[in-house]
Amino acid sequence: MKLQSLVLAAATALTMTTAFAVPAGTWTVAAGAHMVDPKSDNGTVLNDAYSVDVDSDIRPTVSGEYFVANNIGVELLAAVPFHHDITLTDANDNEIEGKTQHLPPTLSVQYHFDGYNMPMNVKPFVGVGVNYTTFFKERIYLGNGNDLELDDSVGIAGHIGLDIPFAETESFRIDARYMDIKTDASLNGIDIGEVDISPWVYGVAFVKQF
Template structure:
């Protein structure tokens, strides 16, 4: 089957069902959030004011299932997995300011379920204020909120000159650290980002991409 856009003719690709992957992402998010909220007991150990932590891991970024409408067609942005990095400074006991960075995530964008609209890369630097619950166990949950600044670049499309505007939005997270040594921990966390980007094609506004992804991450975190 063919789709004609602006005088150009494109063949449709088979529709890819991402519902299973997104259901799994939501289950992981719910598990991490619920565990982080109930896995703490009486306070004994704390992250001390002046401490630093650095984390290195991998993150699976999964945009929401409905990514808005572009050029009158339903848009779909696929998932990607990349290395992620964090650095956190504790301004008070148990209260830290964290910066999230990553290598560029890459996404394919389809329209109408099967029309290949192009590819785009983005960087998701995020600044958050985190509260780490003090516990008397090796399990240490935390929650955080902050600001995400998403930088889109390297847009490519056979349809023409594709551009996505950078985005500023809310970022929320919850996580759980498992202490493997006195200063080292394995971290599982889930983040949600409010990411909306105005999209232009050949200089014309064709709509807004509503990405709003979940990021599920696993990292090793070391405290200094």
């Protein structure tokens, strides 16, 4: 009887969880803004003669997610180009300035903890995926005729977040991502080293479910 009661209770809990889960076939769209905050040590270039510092930037973002199963979604993140200033500093504190723009589309598989009776009906989620970052409009202020290039990057991406519902199909989202972004830099076609950006990306968004 105890075993039967436990099985019945487990089945009831599973049914309740499934009933309130985000069902397969659901779409969500999130519009907001994110800050790309590169790691503090971005590597060295020119035979380790210069340390690299890449600053942060905030831009509008949008993402779409399709639920392939209950509570399991596939999300694509897009954004307008992020702008970053780059500073190269040698041992004598001499600086060379540069800049770049980049787009970091990221594809993730995510699990949403919906239907778990969380306090205030909040809905945490976690995800993992792949980031592709393409760089363009690179500049280096080292006299005329010098050309800086940053190669495209492919790396893993992790995602955690929290959806706070305020209507049946609308939520406020707070999230954070880690992106493994490393790019090979070249000056006038000659390899000068690797720039390790690998940022945390913090954001807020309005989420609509369809």
